[in-house]
Amino acid sequence: MQHTQTKAPIRRSVLILLIFMTGAQANEPREIRGRVVDEAGKPVADAAVGFFWRANGASVDRDGKPYDLTKAENVRLFWGRLGEMEPTGRAQPTKTGADGRFSIKDPDPYFAVMAMDSSRRQGGIALLPKSEGDELLEIRLVPLVTVRGSLEGPGPGQQPSWTHVYVHLPEDPIRPLHSTRFVSCGSFEAKFEFRLPPGKYTLQAYSQFADKDAFEGELVPDKAFVLGTESTDCDLGRLRLVPHRPTRQTLEEQAKANGSWNDYTQHYGESPPRWHATDARGVSKDVRMADFRGKWVLLDFWGLGCRPCLSEDLPRLIRFYEEHAPQRDQFEILSICIDFDGELKSMADVDRALAPIVKHVWGGKTLPFPILLDPTFKTWERFGLPGLGTAILIDPDGKLIKGDESVLAEKLKERAARPR
Incomplete structure (x- = not known):
């Protein structure tokens, strides 16, 4: 199974964002129950509670109808209403009752939830419990800080035609795969504005070209900032964008244009392309398929930005490696x-x-099989990979065949059943 990793331009392709945020989840979400209180500990009624917030108002028009995003004017409205905080996302936002209590489904991979009162002047953030329990989560509201600023670049004095920023919470070291992103703000005026409780945050920003859905600039490094309790206003000033690094989409288009793109699925029955590696563990970085002749080889392509790779694919391959230890002389897994x-x-x-x-x-547990590191695009274009999480199976003769570890398991089972 392959997974996507790169962020897609979303000025006009906002449906990508909406589909991600409202898509189905692999695991049944747990129910988080809690209450929202003010600084004096009194319950706050009608407070909005959510895991992800838009600083562009609700994603529906004034009549409560979803915007028709095929119309340019609606796209501008969708990214308008700068500074209006509204919860959104695939977990249905909720509101507190008269007793300040709420119930909301936890949409893994979030680890924090934010609440704001109906005026959006008071708010608070609470970390989710790490395990199931009956204890109520308490969110205590305090005066919010209005954060604003603007963006320029990547050219000198250039005002980008469209910008987008994300606000991130500090990472939770014991929940490293959970998302830190929790506020979004887009603008056709290269501005941003949102409200947050006092605390530590990081701002990520980028811009797009005026005539196409492609990244033009990005903020490097991300902007770290701290909000205190001494003021309810914070101006981050004018932040300078630099030219955006080539995205996966751009690199793929360039590879296809210059003829270096190679789709491995068109070469079953043939030898696989040569991978590229600058470092390795368990094997030499110069190892080649010929070194595994006579063995089945499963290539697994992953990256640190691919959450499903780290939470599902690699743990599954670790178990596979352990369960098939007696047959280790018949196969190898190479994780790239x-x-x-x-x-x-x-x-x-x-x-x-x-x-x-x-x-x-x-x-x-660490990865028990060899690891190859490729910090370039070379392996990707040589194989023509559709996404991270792709698994490719190679037979003992060194030929590409269709399948993943499930096919490999069947092949090993067939071989074990043969008369000796």
């Missing part, structure tokens, strides 16, 4: 870590990034 941005320079960097995942997600 892809890092388009080139931030991972060595396996030491991979280890540091994986440390909290190993401890809190994988139960202390």
